[in-house]
Amino acid sequence: MYTEKVMDHFQHPRNVGEIENASGVGTVGNAKCGDIMRMYLDIDDNQVIQDVKFKTFGCGAAVATSSMATELVKGLTVQEALTVTNKAVMEALDGLPPVKVHCSLLAEEAIHAALWDYAEKHGIHIEGLQKPKNDIHEDEEVEEEY
Numbered sequence: 001m002y003t004e005k006v007m008d009h010f011q012h013p014r015n016v017g018e019i020e021n022a023s024g025v026g027t028v029g030n031a032k033c034g035d036i037m038r039m040y041l042d043i044d045d046n047q048v049i050q051d052v053k054f055k056t057f058g059c060g061a062a063v064a065t066s067s068m069a070t071e072l073v074k075g076l077t078v079q080e081a082l083t084v085t086n087k088a089v090m091e092a093l094d095g096l097p098p099v100k101v102h103c104s105l106l107a108e109e110a111i112h113a114a115l116w117d118y119a120e121k122h123g124i125h126i127e128g129l130q131k132p133k134n135d136i137h138e139d140e141e142v143e144e145e146y
Helices: 004-011 058-071 086-092 096-122
Strands: 024-029 038-043 049-057
Touching: 004 058, 024 096, 038 058, 038 096, 049 058, 058 086, 058 096, 086 096
Parallel strands: none
Antiparallel strands: 024 038, 038 049
């Protein structure tokens, strides 16, 4: 059901924790499934993400997508991090079951929420960044089949 990469990131998540005095912190959730992700970014004066941490309350896929998302954005500029999509997270994990695609959407939104917080704190505009949603609703997910 899950790929080896998903299982590896679930069993050995990277970048777990908090960053004190983070440049940006974003929290998103899905009321339907109960997953909550919080992403912390440490961004330098050149707008490069020096460090990233996460805390996730949720299923194995939520932990794995959070972990992979942190790996994907570390070292990127703010503008480059904005281009990391849920599809990129899923591809980096070699795929997710259809009923878990919403976890990758949460990971993308957590990145955007942390970038939004960074922009707000520093009074800057990040081209292409829209105000993130705190709750990812079912109409934005792939339909789940039971």
